Amino acid sequence: MxxxxxxxxxxxxxxxxxxxxxxxxxxxxxxxxxxxxxxxEPDRATVGAGVTTRARTAVQAMRDNANKMDAVIGQLRGLGIAREDIQTSGVNLNAAFQYNNNNTPPVFQGYDVTNQVSVTLKDIAKIGATLDALVAAGANNINGPYFSRDDxxxxxxxxxxxxxxxxxxxxxxxxxxxxxxxxxxxxxxxxxxxxxPIPFDVANQAAIRVTAAKVTPIEPGRVGTxxxxxxxxxxxx
Incomplete structure (x- = not known):
């Protein structure tokens, strides 16, 4: 410019x-x-990962979510990611309703809880395997990775x-x-x-599958300063 x-x-x-x-x-x-x-070339990436659960009561939704999120965070720690590189980015609790088109009142479905963490990955080569492992541990919300340089x-x-x-x-x-x-x-x-940071769009999260032969492909490309x-x-x- x-x-x-x-x-x-x-x-x-x-x-x-x-x-x-x-x-x-x-x-x-x-x-x-x-x-x-x-x-x-980027030398780190940030990934958002989390769990969304639904239950009839808010208390149960929070409990279910906590159990599943513990598994996700445990998976991250098991992959060698330091605790300081895992940061909670948001916890949301909302009532869920089904809305109809026939002018009838919305039907209460329960409570949705979403717990999301932001994870800094310092090994670019392991991003794909990390995403697969997170999904295997129960994460059903994935966004990123967002590539950047540390220095x-x-x-x-x-x-x-x-x-x-x-x-x-x-x-x-x-x-x-x-x-x-x-x-x-x-x-x-x-x-x-x-x-x-430049995002890599994991648009079809349902397509992420854990197999012995295939890891989710990630291309870091380049970032601009x-x-x-x-x-x-x-x-x-």
Whole structure:
């Protein structure tokens, strides 16, 4: 994404965290926004797994769910996943009704309980086997995996340098077109862009089956690390 703002100005104010800094300028100012994304292989993934149960009473629904969820969490721990990498993301209890189209009152079906955990997997190669094992242990809600990198400082540095060079090149083009020969950097502001995990959609959860010969296939692909910055330059002669 690239955008340009060109304006004649006698004074430019650059916002900062501690104070406003005023820089006197004589020539016109060009403002460039440039972004860059660096692709790299993910080294971790996040998976959501949980259990939904139904019973006639809320108490029984919670008890049934707790028993099944204990088995799911036990399976995760048995796979070598550390306790700090398993986090409860939500427990929901709702009354369930069957709604009819003949204007009759809805029929009470019981209570639904859903308990979901978010699991960080640090071994990409074992994601498929982990999903299969979770389903075998009783999980009937699976979402993800969402791929990411634990440390993307190197990728962010490359993206930052490339975006900065791109901004300067664009500013020089505008200066040349406006009849100026040089630039003076006035400010650089980077927009913080956290890496967004890329999901692998397990759309048909019923198709996940545990067999000795086949493990759910997972392709991690690549994830992007992005930097966006805005640079202001004074055009000089």
């Amino acid at each position: 690239k955008s340009v703002l060109l304006a004649a100005s006698a004074l430019i104010a650059t916002p900062a965290l501690a104070a406003n800094v005023d820089i006197a300028v004589q020539g016109p100012v060009v403002e460039i926004t440039a972004s860059e994304t660096v692709q790299s 993307d400082k190197a990728q962010r540095g490359i993206a930052r340098e490339t975006a900065f060079k791109s901004a300067e090149e664009q500013a020089r083009d505008y200066a040349r077109m406006a009849g100026y020969t040089n630039l003076r950097l006035l400010s650089v502001e980077e927009t913080l862009q956290r890496g967004v 992005s930097v966006q910055l805005t640079a202001k330059y004074e055009m000089t002669r």
